[in-house]
Amino acid sequence: MPLLQVENMTHYFGGLRAVHNFNLEIEPGQIRALIGPNGAGKTTIFNLMTGIYTPTEGRIILDGQNIVGLQPHSVASRGLGRTFQNLCLWRHMTVLEHVMMARYSRLTYGLVGAFFGTALRNREEAASKAKAMELLDLMDIAHLADQTVTNLPYGAQRRVEMARALASEPKILFLDEPTVGMTPEELDQMLGIIRTLHRDLGLAIYLIEHRLKIVMELCERIQTLVFGEVIAEGTPEEIQKNPKVIEAYLGKEAVH
Amino acid sequence: MVEKNSASPGNPPKRFLRLRQFLGDVPLLAWLFGGLISVLIEQQVGERLANLLGLPKIPVLFGFMLAMKEPLLLPGALAYVLVLYILTIVLIGKITARPFNLMAAKMIQWPIAIPVILHLVVLYAIMHFWADISLYRELTLKLTLIAIMLTLSLNIINGYMGEFSCSHPGFMSLGAYGASAVMVLFFVNDRLFGDAILPEVLGPFLFPLALILGGIVAALGALLIAIPSFKTRGDYLAIISLAFMFIVKSLFENLQFLGGARGLKGQPDLANLPTVFIWLVICVWVINNFVRSTMGKALNAVRDDELAAEAMTVNTRRTKMVAFLFAAFWAGVAGGLFAHTVRFINPNTFGVQRLAEILAMVYFGGLNSVYGSIVGAVSLNLLGEMLRPLALFKWIIIPLLLILIMIYRPTGLVAFKEFDVRKLIQPKRKPEKEV
Numbered sequence: 001m002p003l004l005q006v007e008n009m010t011h012y013f014g015g016l017r018a019v020h021n022f023n024l025e026i027e028p029g030q031i032r033a034l035i036g037p038n039g040a041g042k043t044t045i046f047n048l049m050t051g052i053y054t055p056t057e058g059r060i061i062l063d064g065q066n067i068v069g070l071q072p073h074s075v076a077s078r079g080l081g082r083t084f085q086n087l088c089l090w091r092h093m094t095v096l097e098h099v100m101m102a103r104y105s106r107l108t109y110g111l112v113g114a115f116f117g118t119a120l121r122n123r124e125e126a127a128s129k130a131k132a133m134e135l136l137d138l139m140d141i142a143h144l145a146d147q148t149v150t151n152l153p154y155g156a157q158r159r160v161e162m163a164r165a166l167a168s169e170p171k172i173l174f175l176d177e178p179t180v181g182m183t184p185e186e187l188d189q190m191l192g193i194i195r196t197l198h199r200d201l202g203l204a205i206y207l208i209e210h211r212l213k214i215v216m217e218l219c220e221r222i223q224t225l226v227f228g229e230v231i232a233e234g235t236p237e238e239i240q241k242n243p244k245v246i247e248a249y250l251g252k253e254a255v256h
Numbered sequence: 257m258v259e260k261n262s263a264s265p266g267n268p269p270k271r272f273l274r275l276r277q278f279l280g281d282v283p284l285l286a287w288l289f290g291g292l293i294s295v296l297i298e299q300q301v302g303e304r305l306a307n308l309l310g311l312p313k314i315p316v317l318f319g320f321m322l323a324m325k326e327p328l329l330l331p332g333a334l335a336y337v338l339v340l341y342i343l344t345i346v347l348i349g350k351i352t353a354r355p356f357n358l359m360a361a362k363m364i365q366w367p368i369a370i371p372v373i374l375h376l377v378v379l380y381a382i383m384h385f386w387a388d389i390s391l392y393r394e395l396t397l398k399l400t401l402i403a404i405m406l407t408l409s410l411n412i413i414n415g416y417m418g419e420f421s422c423s424h425p426g427f428m429s430l431g432a433y434g435a436s437a438v439m440v441l442f443f444v445n446d447r448l449f450g451d452a453i454l455p456e457v458l459g460p461f462l463f464p465l466a467l468i469l470g471g472i473v474a475a476l477g478a479l480l481i482a483i484p485s486f487k488t489r490g491d492y493l494a495i496i497s498l499a500f501m502f503i504v505k506s507l508f509e510n511l512q513f514l515g516g517a518r519g520l521k522g523q524p525d526l527a528n529l530p531t532v533f534i535w536l537v538i539c540v541w542v543i544n545n546f547v548r549s550t551m552g553k554a555l556n557a558v559r560d561d562e563l564a565a566e567a568m569t570v571n572t573r574r575t576k577m578v579a580f581l582f583a584a585f586w587a588g589v590a591g592g593l594f595a596h597t598v599r600f601i602n603p604n605t606f607g608v609q610r611l612a613e614i615l616a617m618v619y620f621g622g623l624n625s626v627y628g629s630i631v632g633a634v635s636l637n638l639l640g641e642m643l644r645p646l647a648l649f650k651w652i653i654i655p656l657l658l659i660l661i662m663i664y665r666p667t668g669l670v671a672f673k674e675f676d677v678r679k680l681i682q683p684k685r686k687p688e689k690e691v
Contacts, residue, residue: 052566052567071566073568074571082567084563088561089564090564092556092559093560097553100550100553101553101554101557101570102568104570107550109549111551114549115546125549125550165568167568
């Protein structure tokens with residue numbers, strides 16, 4: 001059984017059909033990508049699957065459970081982690097606090113612990129901190145743990161976001177344009193990180209990406225989205241040769 | 257403590273740097289000890305020193321009120337403050353810095369509760385002897401401590417959570433009326449509630465319960481606001497909470513069995529200084545615990561980016577509701593203490609002016625910070641008292657001050673600073689010489 005299965009997902013914003021009959025199956029440990037021109041509805045699809053919007057029609061099954069209609073935080077705590085295209089970091093919080101925050105749903109000490117500082121709370125916060133430091137180490141930013149995120153360079157901010165997404169211990173990681181605005185070096189490092197996550201942690205990854213080069217290097221299967229509809233699906237080679245994809249990206253003239 | 261504050265901002269001029277060099281190695285306990293000695297001296301020779309300096313009596317609030325009434329006495333008052341407080345505290349703090357540093361180094365190894373309680377006892381002793389001089393001082397001090405509770409609880413909503421709530425006087429009045437009604441009903445022969453039901457001896461035991469009840473009433477009131485306004489984000493909370501404040505006020509104006517517009521009086525005199533102090537300590541402790549836990553920091557996450565907080569498994573709606581009710585609870589408790597301190601409340605006490613005061617204290621002191629709330633509440637409350645002789649002009653000076661703060665430090669004096677007790681009481685070393 002696939003880890004994540006989306007069946008016939010359709011979504012309307014008022015009268016505008018943003019996504020039409022979207023289907024997706026992700027097996028454990030698979031890397032897949034969603035590509036498409038600007039405004040095709042890629043981020044909308046992410047938002048639909050993570051519970052920010054509720055799809056007008058269709059089913060989303062994560063690990064055997066239908067997650068349509070759940071609040072985003074419960075979707076997230078069921079194992080769907082994500083990063084954002086435009087770095088949604090919390091500007092007054094430190095790097096360590098960011099990563100610890102993502103373990104919110106795993107804390108069991110409740111309000112009594114929060115108010116009175118019980119032993120259980122101290123234990124859980126310490127465990128959470130240890131786990132967070134481990135992830136920061138993995139991302140190579142452990143030395144920045146006490147910095148406020150706004151003081152960090154862009155590449156490091158991306159890593160913080162990645163560490164934060166991992167801290168909720170997702171089964172699938174959704175990456176929304178993880179390399180946007182990066183220098184070639186940062187880009188190479190990010191590729192390395194994504195590979196590590198895939199190889200060492202065995203995470204399933206679903207990513208939105210603009211740069212075909214990265215997608216071609218990383219992914220096993222690619223979907224191409226244009227105006228809310230998947231026009232092509234297949235291996236990188238197949239996608240590269242598909243006339244519809246070329247048309248969508250480069251315009252009709254180029255085909256001839 | 258005055259020098260210490262002025263020396264702390266990020267890039268101080270050279271003179272302050274030298275001061276910081278000079279006083280940097282004085283631990284908190286030595287400061288407190290200095291304060292204790294200085295108030296003890298005041299108790300013994302304050303009267304004589306005041307006469308010597310040409311003052312009619314001990315200047316009650318650092319001489320400001322006296323100077324406002326009779327400007328000629330200003331030099332005397334300043335000299336009094338300088339000699340008795342500043343010089344004494346600095347001198348004793350500096351002399352005892354070494355032994356107290358050794359002591360602090362030892363105590364930091366023990367369970368944290370022991371040194372904390374020791375510090376609190378000394379702090380309380382200072383307040384006790386300082387307030388012992390006059391009833392007016394005691395009242396001002398109690399109201400200041402209550403103002404800290406109010407400011408801190410509003411800071412949870414307006415600072416930590418980043419919403420804008422205007423209903424604090426409403427919560428305060430719910431708590432005040434809740435606690436007063438219980439206490440008057442049980443322990444006072446009253447026109448409204450009839451004869452006392454229980455013997456007066458039980459009063460002190462039931463008082464905490466009455467305060468908690470007042471807090472719970474306030475929290476229930478907060479629930480009424482929270483349910484509609486936390487469905488969305490934006491200015492709704494400000495509008496709804498402002499309306500709530502006025503609704504509560506007119507509710508109490510029309511509830512005849514609670515005295516209506518004439519108010520409720522005759523609360524038993526149970527909110528003495530130690531009681532208020534202990535409640536304040538509990539309040540600061542619990543709130544500080546909360547805002548330093550991951551559950552409390554979720555408020556910051558919600559404020560800075562709610563969507564990201566949701567995506568990181570934070571139940572944002574629950575977080576906001578809990579924090580709002582929690583803040584209202586403490587406002588209610590503070591209201592109950594307030595009612596038993598002034599021993600007379602009427603609906604007008606909890607109007608727009610009170611709201612302005614509390615908001616000013618929060619924004620003056622600093623958002624998202626326990627220190628800030630303490631600084632804001634103490635400074636504005638004392639300033640308000642000091643400027644009382646100026647009557648209406650007080651309401652020109654304080655807003656001007658606020659405008660200046662908003663221009664030069666938009667988030668308040670001591671914003672975004674974590675209140676870490678361990679750091680506060682640890683032994684101090686001289687700061688490195690800066691070139």
